[in-house]
Amino acid sequence: MTDTPVALLINPPIYDFALFDLFLKPYGLLRIGACLASAGYKISFVDALDHRDELSSSILGAPRRNDNGTGKFHRWKVPFPGEVAIEHRRYARYGVVAQSLDHQISDVQPDIVLISSGMTYWYPGIVEVVRMVRCRHANAPIIVGGIYASLLAEHCKNTTGADFVIHGNAWPELPNILDKLGLPVPSHQPSSEVLSLPNVWRNAGIIRLNKGCPLRCRYCASELLFSGFAQGNAKSTFNVLRNQATHCNIRNFAFYDDALLFQKEDEFHKLLDLIIKAKLGISLYVPNALHIRFMDGRTARLMKTAGFKEVRFGFESVSDDFHKNYDGKVARNEYPEVVEILRAAGFRGGEIITYILAGLPGQYAEDVEDTVRFVTSIGVRGSIAEYSPVPGTELWSQSVAVSKYPLDEDPLYHNNSIHALEWSGFTVADMSRLKQLTHDLSPRM
DSSP: OOSSOEEEEEEOOEEESOOOBSSOOOHHHHHHHHHHHHTTOEEEEEETTOTTOHHHHHHHOOOOBOTTSOBOOOEEEOOOOSSSOOOSSOOEEESSOHHHHHHHHHTOOOSEEEEEEOSGGGHHHHHHHHHHHHHHOTTSOEEEEEHHHHHSHHHHHHHHOOSEEOOSSSTTHHHHHHHHTTOOOOSSOOOSOOOOOTTTOSSOEEEOOOEEOSOOOTTOOHHHHSOSEEOOOHHHHHHHHHHHHHHSOOOEEEEOOSSTTTTTTTTHHHHHHHHHHHTOOOEEEOSSOBOGGGOOHHHHHHHHHHTBOOEEEEOOOSOHHHHHHHTOOOOTTHHHHHHHHHHHHTOOGGGEEEEEEEOOTTOOHHHHHHHHHHHHHTTOEEEEEEOOOOTTSTTHHHHHHHOSSOTTTOGGGGOGGGOTTOBTTBOHHHHHHHHHHHHHHSOOO
16 A cells, blocks of 8 residues: 555446436445545546446447436446346446446556445446456455445345445444554545545536435335434535535536425525525436425425426325325325425426336226326326335335245346336236326426
């Protein structure tokens, strides 16, 4: 090790049936990177999802992108590796080509390697990266953290071959690992600061005000990843946003909060006031759904003035019985009232996007259709959110029991694209029909 230790941070490629870049960034990894940089580490960041990679574009063509930083990734069709075949979907590897990834990894001499993980069924990308690192840097310790590592730590350790797997929060596990390896240990936990390296942010930035969620939805893993709810600080969050806007010339920002509107008067309203006063000329987005029950007129007006280009809500179902059984977060009659509040604030129907949860254990297709027709009848966009069985959630055991796929043996089958809980009352064909119906009935932007 040199006087300045080198930390190699890798955002791995993704293997999936479909993938769209809706502000998909390794936020946690980039916060840890900023923390390590403040402790004296030299940071190298390799983004296997870099849609600008020239070699990949020369081989696969440039992916179609939108001005707001969303769009498609490089895509290469590959065989599905699971033992039970998936006939109705085509599997692919998303990200830069292997030659480019290998070159970027080999170009660094790291003292430590940190790899982010997302969905449980994306683990093949981590396996690929670990093998590449082992080939090029046999003695470099490898740490994997993130969602997959937290939900399935044992599977991650056994399958990827990483030296260390961080379960849950990186603190105090990461400092303990660094100390064990004889590497510098940061004096503080990661803050809201993220790496501002030139190759990290281009068209879109990520910010987060709060951590966790106060609700305990039976289908959601939020509580497993962060217990409880911790409110953030408006001023520090604004400083992160302003720094990215100023130093990286970013004009599009997405909030990564799970509960952005909870206790909104305390900090979120303050943050919106700061954004409005700064006149940064930015556009704001919420890829994670907002809670309908916490929206009000003042909040809607502030969000519109601050630069929100759309709002997304987790309505899930028009059935009040659904919400009594699964989440308790909204009632049927609340949503039309919120839609009117948003319209009064200046949002158009096509800018109000409604997530509709589909494919839960024992759910009937006609129940989802009722929700689609209700949502679109009030003039807003619907978006089918296909259910993914998540280990550790209340619905996990029930999902394992009724699925025809080996959910408890291979995380590949957690993928929401395969409709793992298909049954006679809700078939794959039903799912396709409902997605088309939602598209046909929803207002355009």
